[in-house]
Amino acid sequence: MAIAVFVVAAAMAIIGGVGVVTFHQPIRSVLSLVVVMLALSVLFLLLSAQFVFAVQIIVYAGAVMVLFLFVITLLGPARELGPGRLRFQTWLSILFVLVLLGLMYALFQGIEYRHPDQTDLSFFGTVQSIAIGLFTTYLYPFELTSILLLVAAIGAMYLSRKRIDDI
């Protein structure tokens, strides 16, 4: 059963990923990315990461993608592009990236996994276990992310302000 779920979700993720790269209209790329994120959230659930699953749907597929859609509708539809000046760049980059995929595949072949720390899977990945990690051992990095978000929010407001000489 889990294998069928994995195969369907993986196929959806790969189809969505190909769609992100191949669609000409940016809005279709964004919607393909939403498909990828929903498929990945199913995989997170398979890997017993319930909290990451919920955050993936609410924050990523919900908030971040809606932000992308807002900006795309704000900027208007993109025009079709003709062939670029550096046409060989496409084939060269695809070649390099396929070599990268081959390297990663070769890496997985010789991999030796460490034996798992013996913990209870019924507790693993729940909100409680995430909170214990986030508010005890990793409290300092967790607080630093709030500063990161504050800086990003201030930066976005600064960049999108109305300039005095525009008026």
Add this chain to the structure above:
Amino acid sequence: MSTLNIGGSELDASWFLLLSAVLFVLGAIGVLVRRNPLVILISIELMLNAANLALVTFSRQLQNIEGQLFALMSMTVAAAEAVVGLAILVDIFRVRDVEDVDDLSELKG
């Protein structure tokens, strides 16, 4: 090879890692080949998602919660990156239409 027992059936951790590698590579192709700056940002999001999948897979394989915590942190970073990147794009588009990132190469010195 390491099998994960999920709901009574045996799945291999390397399947998840291979899927993560394929998605990462698709995102890399998008960044290198596409010329619309918006699509490049979307492809970067795809690569970050692929990395998240690898983190959660290793977290499950080692039954160690730290991988999931790292995935949550990387989601935060991805959100911040998307916000700032889109704000920069909107600011550029206000001045002129950009359909190719190579049009913005005047600053390269």
